[in-house]
Amino acid sequence: MDKYVCSVCGYVYDPANGDPDNGIEPGTSFADLPNDWVCPVCGAAKDEFEKQE
Amino acid sequence: MKAVELAKDVYSVGVIDWNIRDFHGYSTERGSSYNAYLIVDEKVVLIDTVKKEFTDKMLENISSIIDPKRIDIVISNHTEMDHSGGLPRVMHYIGQDKPVYCSKMGFKNLSEHFPAGLNLKEVSNGEEMNIGKRTLTFLETRMLHWPDSMFTYDQTDKILFSSDAFGQHYAGFETFDDKVGDEIMHHAKKYYANILLLYAPLILKLIEKVQEMGLDIKMICPDHGIIWRSDPAKIINAYVEWSKQEGHKKAIVVYDTMWHSTEIMAENIAEGIASQGVEARPIHIRSSDRSDIMTEALNAKAIVFGSPTLNNTIFPTVADVLTYMKGLKPKNKIGAAFGSYGWSGEAVAEIRGHLENLGMEIVDPGLRIHYVPDDQGRAEAYAFGQKIGKAVIDAL
Numbered sequence: 001m002d003k004y005v006c007s008v009c010g011y012v013y014d015p016a017n018g019d020p021d022n023g024i025e026p027g028t029s030f031a032d033l034p035n036d037w038v039c040p041v042c043g044a045a046k047d048e049f050e051k052q053e
Numbered sequence: 054m055k056a057v058e059l060a061k062d063v064y065s066v067g068v069i070d071w072n073i074r075d076f077h078g079y080s081t082e083r084g085s086s087y088n089a090y091l092i093v094d095e096k097v098v099l100i101d102t103v104k105k106e107f108t109d110k111m112l113e114n115i116s117s118i119i120d121p122k123r124i125d126i127v128i129s130n131h132t133e134m135d136h137s138g139g140l141p142r143v144m145h146y147i148g149q150d151k152p153v154y155c156s157k158m159g160f161k162n163l164s165e166h167f168p169a170g171l172n173l174k175e176v177s178n179g180e181e182m183n184i185g186k187r188t189l190t191f192l193e194t195r196m197l198h199w200p201d202s203m204f205t206y207d208q209t210d211k212i213l214f215s216s217d218a219f220g221q222h223y224a225g226f227e228t229f230d231d232k233v234g235d236e237i238m239h240h241a242k243k244y245y246a247n248i249l250l251l252y253a254p255l256i257l258k259l260i261e262k263v264q265e266m267g268l269d270i271k272m273i274c275p276d277h278g279i280i281w282r283s284d285p286a287k288i289i290n291a292y293v294e295w296s297k298q299e300g301h302k303k304a305i306v307v308y309d310t311m312w313h314s315t316e317i318m319a320e321n322i323a324e325g326i327a328s329q330g331v332e333a334r335p336i337h338i339r340s341s342d343r344s345d346i347m348t349e350a351l352n353a354k355a356i357v358f359g360s361p362t363l364n365n366t367i368f369p370t371v372a373d374v375l376t377y378m379k380g381l382k383p384k385n386k387i388g389a390a391f392g393s394y395g396w397s398g399e400a401v402a403e404i405r406g407h408l409e410n411l412g413m414e415i416v417d418p419g420l421r422i423h424y425v426p427d428d429q430g431r432a433e434a435y436a437f438g439q440k441i442g443k444a445v446i447d448a449l
């Protein structure tokens with residue numbers, strides 16, 4: 001599954017790890033993150049993430 | 054220094070750093086201050102500390118009001134060491150078990166700066182804390198400018214303790230905006246351009262959120278420089294304007310030069326730009342500081358870069374400014390490149406690549422002149438400037 005990078009702070013969302021601190025199970029793809037999920041480092045919205053090449 | 058009373062029982066207890074001239078690579082020609090604030094209520098609260106080596110001075114300032122050992126609570130709005138460096142010494146002095154309140158990211162980051170012995174307590178965004186007559190609210194401001202950054206708002210006195218936001222590197226006994234006058238706006242702008250510009254979209258969102266919350270702000274107390282009390286809306290509105298980055302009728306021509314050929318081009322280009330009614334100034338990099346160049350760039354609509362070719366590439370100081378600018382992510386700019394060269398002339402195309410990566414609108418593929426510009430070369434540079442000046446007028 002694709003990783004996504006926060007364009008604001010550089011945090012990388014890795015589906016393999018999810019974001020357990022914020023209730024996101026490992027194995028959750030970026031597309032399946034809820035729309036109100038925000039970057040755990042800087043609070044940027046989902047649409048500020050770019051696919052990591 | 055004596056503490057300064059800001060409102061009944063609210064004091065500024067920070068320190069002035071008169072002689073600092075280089076603040077992590079940012080030129081601070083007027084020095085700076087590390088502000089800290091004391092609220093004496095049923096609980097005695099200290100908001101932020103100072104750079105480590107100034108901690109005893111801060112404790113002395115606090116002593117002019119109250120025995121520092123009477124402090125019950127410390128709030129850390131920001132982990133960076135100009136505001137947290139004093140924490141270990143302060144906590145050792147007032148009591149190691151006393152709580153240090155910080156944001157969730159502050160908890161992580163402070164632990165990595167001071168591995169031992171702080172009694173850190175996490176507060177969540179919007180959480181309130183009653184300290185007696187007053188209630189404080191914590192507002193997370195992630196990435197303004199660190200992940201840990203937060204504001205503390207005193208609901209009773211309507212004071213916003215804003216951490217680095219709205220700060221300025223300025224040393225003086227004036228303490229307040231009305232005592233310094235308009236000169237302070239330059240320092241506030243320089244601070245914004247060098248520390249916050251890259252987060253412009255977040256700043257617009259935050260200010261919108263604060264306005265939606267209907268926070269009544271009578272005074273803004275930042276962690277550097279003077280306090281905004283006469284007209285706090287002025288600095289908030291300035292932040293909105295700077296964040297929009299609409300650009301003025303202004304161009305800067307930033308260059309370096311070895312034998313003055315690129316300099317001759319720069320001056321003719323600037324003159325050509327000015328001929329279109331656009332403010333233009335050539336800036337020789339080694340005669341300026343990169344942080345001052347960035348301040349000039351903030352409201353310029355066009356940024357023109359010039360470099361001679363040195364050993365098949367850009368002159369190093371030009372690359373320095375380009376790298377610095379890349380990190381600060383200026384938006385909505387027009388760009389162009391120029392330079393004198395001897396045989397291979399790679400610099401201009403390389404600069405153009407950098408400007409493209411910065412998302413600038415490139416108005417001309419670039420102007421290269423072989424060795425020393427003659428009359429025709431000067432005329433070409435002037436015409437190149439005219440073209441840039443016209444593009445600025447068309448864009449605004």
Ligand SMILES: Cc1cc2nc3c(=O)[nH]c(=O)nc-3n(C[C@H](O)[C@H](O)[C@H](O)COP(=O)(O)O)c2cc1C
Pocket residue numbers: 077133248
């Ligand atoms: C103005 C400023 C901007 C920073 N930007 C970043 C950044 O974008 N990414 C990052 O990982 N760290 C960033 N940092 C954090 C520093 O890399 C971190 O504090 C580091 O420990 C400093 O190392 P040093 O003590 O060798 O200077 C920034 C720090 C400052 C002061």
Ligand SMILES: [Fe+2]
Pocket residue numbers: 131133198217
């Ligand atoms: Fe900071």
Ligand SMILES: [Fe+2]
Pocket residue numbers: 133135136217276277
């Ligand atoms: Fe600071």
